[in-house]
Amino acid sequence: MxxxxxxxGTVISYIVLTFYALLxxxxxxxxxxxxxxxxxxxxxxxxxxxxxxxxxxILNTWNQLDFFRYFVNSVIITVFVVLGIVLIYAMAGFxxxxxxxxxxxxxxxxxxxxxxxxxxxxxxxxxQLLKSLGLIGRDATLPQTYFGLIMPIINGAGPFxxxxxxxxxxxxxSELHDAARVDGATNWGVFFRIFMPLATPVIATVGILNxxxxxxxxxxxxxxxxxxxxFTLPLKLKDLDLQIVVQWNVRMAASLITITPVIxxxxxxxxxxxRGLTAGAVRG
Amino acid sequence: MGQAQAGVISRPPNxxxxxxxxxxxxDNAGILxxxxxxxxxxxxxxxxxxxxxxLSFFRWNGFGKFSILPFAxxxxxxxxxxxxxxxxxxxxxxxxxxxFWQALQHNLIMAVVxxxxxxxxxxxxxxxxxxxxxxxxxxxxxxxxxxxxAGIAVFYVWSFIYEPDGLLNSVLETLGLGFAQAKQGWLGxxxxxxxxxxxxxxxxxxxxxxxxxxxxxxxxxxxxxxxxVIDGANAWQQLWQITWPLLLPVTVVIIITTINSVxxxxxxxxxxxxxxxxxxxxxxxxxxxxxxFGDQRQLGMxxxxxxxxxxxxxxxxxxxxxxxxxxxxx
Numbered sequence: 001m002x003x004x005x006x007x008x009g010t011v012i013s014y015i016v017l018t019f020y021a022l023l024x025x026x027x028x029x030x031x032x033x034x035x036x037x038x039x040x041x042x043x044x045x046x047x048x049x050x051x052x053x054x055x056x057x058i059l060n061t062w063n064q065l066d067f068f069r070y071f072v073n074s075v076i077i078t079v080f081v082v083l084g085i086v087l088i089y090a091m092a093g094f095x096x097x098x099x100x101x102x103x104x105x106x107x108x109x110x111x112x113x114x115x116x117x118x119x120x121x122x123x124x125x126x127x128q129l130l131k132s133l134g135l136i137g138r139d140a141t142l143p144q145t146y147f148g149l150i151m152p153i154i155n156g157a158g159p160f161x162x163x164x165x166x167x168x169x170x171x172x173x174s175e176l177h178d179a180a181r182v183d184g185a186t187n188w189g190v191f192f193r194i195f196m197p198l199a200t201p202v203i204a205t206v207g208i209l210n211x212x213x214x215x216x217x218x219x220x221x222x223x224x225x226x227x228x229x230x231f232t233l234p235l236k237l238k239d240l241d242l243q244i245v246v247q248w249n250v251r252m253a254a255s256l257i258t259i260t261p262v263i264x265x266x267x268x269x270x271x272x273x274x275r276g277l278t279a280g281a282v283r284g
Numbered sequence: 285m286g287q288a289q290a291g292v293i294s295r296p297p298n299x300x301x302x303x304x305x306x307x308x309x310x311d312n313a314g315i316l317x318x319x320x321x322x323x324x325x326x327x328x329x330x331x332x333x334x335x336x337x338x339l340s341f342f343r344w345n346g347f348g349k350f351s352i353l354p355f356a357x358x359x360x361x362x363x364x365x366x367x368x369x370x371x372x373x374x375x376x377x378x379x380x381x382x383x384f385w386q387a388l389q390h391n392l393i394m395a396v397v398x399x400x401x402x403x404x405x406x407x408x409x410x411x412x413x414x415x416x417x418x419x420x421x422x423x424x425x426x427x428x429x430x431x432x433x434a435g436i437a438v439f440y441v442w443s444f445i446y447e448p449d450g451l452l453n454s455v456l457e458t459l460g461l462g463f464a465q466a467k468q469g470w471l472g473x474x475x476x477x478x479x480x481x482x483x484x485x486x487x488x489x490x491x492x493x494x495x496x497x498x499x500x501x502x503x504x505x506x507x508x509x510x511x512x513v514i515d516g517a518n519a520w521q522q523l524w525q526i527t528w529p530l531l532l533p534v535t536v537v538i539i540i541t542t543i544n545s546v547x548x549x550x551x552x553x554x555x556x557x558x559x560x561x562x563x564x565x566x567x568x569x570x571x572x573x574x575x576x577f578g579d580q581r582q583l584g585m586x587x588x589x590x591x592x593x594x595x596x597x598x599x600x601x602x603x604x605x606x607x608x609x610x611x612x613x614x
Contacts (some may be wrong), residue, residue, distance in 0.1 A: 007524060009415060010415055010416070010417075012412070013416050014416060014419065016409065016412040017413065017416060017423045017427070018423075018496075020427060021423055021427055023432050023487070024487070025426055025429065027430075027438060027441040027442065028429065028433075028441075030441055030444075030445075031437070031441050034444075043449070046451050046454050046455075076426050087320075091317045091318070092318045092320070092322075094317050095314050095315065095316075098314075099313070099314020099315075100311070100312075100314055101311075101313070101314040101318075102312055102315075104318075105324065110325070111321070111361050114325070114329050114333075116594060116597050116598045116601060117594055118547075118569065118590055118593050118594060119469060120548070120569045120572045120573055120593075121333070121572070121590035121591070121593070122329075122333060122336055123573070123576055124336065124339070124583050124586055125332035125335035125336045126332050127334060128335065128351070129327075129328075129331065139366075148434070151324065151327075151328055152328045154324060154328075155325060155329050157328075158321060158483070187313065187314065187317070191317070210491065212431070212432055214435070215551030216433065216437075217435075218435065218551055218555065219551050219573070223577065234436045234437075237437060238436055238555070248444060250442070252440070254437075255438075255440050255441065258435075258437045259432070259437045261345075262432055262433065263429070263432055263433065266428075267425075268431045270425065270428065274424075274495055274499075
């Protein structure tokens, strides 16, 4: 009896899952299929399978619209943001979890308080700050502008990253730390040789969250970057709006180019990500 | 901690109280780990927050000069306004306050509908995932995909789905539900634009909620279910008396993070409707953005409105934690 019930339950589960998986996937499937159709066919047929596979559209988008350039820009910005975040906030998390200093609690609360400040609140002040530092504007160079773009993104990721790293480092047994110190290791040695290698799940979690966020970021880069050659992929994608006739197939090919790298990064890191995220939340 | 102990061992006890400066520095050396974060925070966090607070008491159109270190506010572009900015958008200036309260109303509708929607969709999927033995990994991956690409690329797809001759309308046509079509497009009609946006938000928010629920489900002791079967409980009772209460802490996390992101968010609205048609999808974040970067800049107003938003976000988080605190301490 309960066996039959169990089987029915499992069957229903699979039906629910299949249905929702299709719903999740549909927009992606549609994106892929439209990137392979002629613009006419995109508009006239809603079938997922193209009549004629037009691989030239993706190639043309990549070559003629110079997407390689924007791809490189996106990679540069994302890499620096993620490296910065992991290094700065792993250290900070370790500092809060494993060392003592005057004012550490107050400081930690100050960081968490930043979580509630809406991002849009500081947009205007940030732009004024970057202007007065000469990091944006007509005379600013590419490195200056990218630095001005990157630092606020890093800072924005601070509270949550510190929180995850601190929780994780606190949860490791204190014997690890004590034993190393008895052996004469400094705090720095303990951090880099013992704690960082153990922090892979959190590094992956923080990494994937910020890879996704930075790669997809639109608003902040659109404010800071005024030279079209310095654009990131999302900005270039949005620029396609300026076409007089909307070419949905080109738009979808460009969208596909934009999201593929982040999907690959996600597939590589997702195992750790689930572990890290749930560890943080459950311990919360 | 280790440092303090080491200090005690190497020194006679009577010296403990009179620490030298060097001793103090060594005891607090941990602050060096936090220093890069603190410097970043002071410049790009604290400074901008203070700047924004000060600016909210001024009227400034972005020309001329306004700065706080050293203080400068050059008239006529910049003028001290006291509490005027707040008064204007809250009640004093009808067009402005109407604009604000309408946007806030949309934010609140979104906060409720999107949060409830995400919980209602994510929980059954997590339960189903938990039961799916071998297929779990693959399904989990497929279901997680939308969270990876919440950005302009996906908004384009949804925009097309919602077009007048887009996918949704043609599906309705095929199903014989032509009367339910949105002729001007789902994002183009005042009555359908906001719901259409909320569907995309739920679609994008379900994956992470599902993962959190799944993790919660995996911590629940299976014996509880077996014991309840012996007591004659059916699946529905199990859901309400075991699963739901034990997952409440997870639900609270989901509620708080969802409301937080819905109240603060505006990028999706900016990209998909820009607040239209005729202000029907206007949200507070978007208004702040328009005050700050739109055609007629009112930077003081942008700051003032954003602090109202901060108070709201903060208050909602506090209320949520208070409401659920007694029940979430496991």
